[in-house]
Amino acid sequence: QLQLVESGGGLVQPGGSLRLTCTASGFILGNYAIGWFRQAPGKEREGVSCISSAGGRTNYADSVKGRFTISRDNAKNTVYLQMNSLKPEDTAVYYCAASSGRSTYYYLREISYTDWGQGTQVTVSS
Numbered sequence: 001q002l003q004l005v006e007s008g009g010g011l012v013q014p015g016g017s018l019r020l021t022c023t024a025s026g027f028i029l030g031n032y033a034i035g036w037f038r039q040a041p042g043k044e045r046e047g048v049s050c051i052s053s054a055g056g057r058t059n060y061a062d063s064v065k066g067r068f069t070i071s072r073d074n075a076k077n078t079v080y081l082q083m084n085s086l087k088p089e090d091t092a093v094y095y096c097a098a099s100s101g102r103s104t105y106y107y108l109r110e111i112s113y114t115d116w117g118q119g120t121q122v123t124v125s126s
Contacts, residue, residue, distance in 0.1 A: 002027050002115035004096050009120030012086055018122060020081040022096030029098075030054070030074035033105035035113055036081045038092035038122075047108025048094070049081060059106050064090075086124045093119040 008020040022034060035050035049060045049070040058070050069082040079096060097113035099105035104112040 002032075002098050004098060004115060004117035006094060006096050006117045006120040009094060009122045011123045011125065013126050014087060014124055016086050016124070017082070017084045018086065020083065020094055020096075020120060020122070022079040022081075022117060024077045024098070028074075029072070029077040029079065032098040032100055034070075034072065034079040035097050035099060035105060035108055036070065036079075037095045037097060037108070037110065037113075038090075039095070039119075040089075040092040043092075045095070045110065047110075050099075050105050050108055051079060052105070057106065059108060061108065083122070086122075088124050091122060091124050093121050095119045 003025045005023050012018055033052050036048040037045050038048050039045040051058045051070045055072045067085045072079040096117045098115045099113045101112050
């Protein structure tokens, strides 16, 4: 089983920034597309962003377009989610997940992702 670990969450004021990191161990991250998902209290988990295995293709939820940027450094076995202009509604537990699908990952459906991290809390509040 693939092991993914998220880090970088925390408490930030509205308008602030955070960078989340997803690090893989025990496997070559570059063989997988990676997605970021989030789950707010009382809500279903939703897809935020994803990136292809080589990093050439990305997708974003409408709610984060223009504010979040996903990137990856396969040499470091790491994927990043840069989050700018954060809003209180971005408060959630953020998860990264791996997909071996060649194209299905793009639609940010949970069923396309087979391995998940434990999540990192992001709280946006003044």
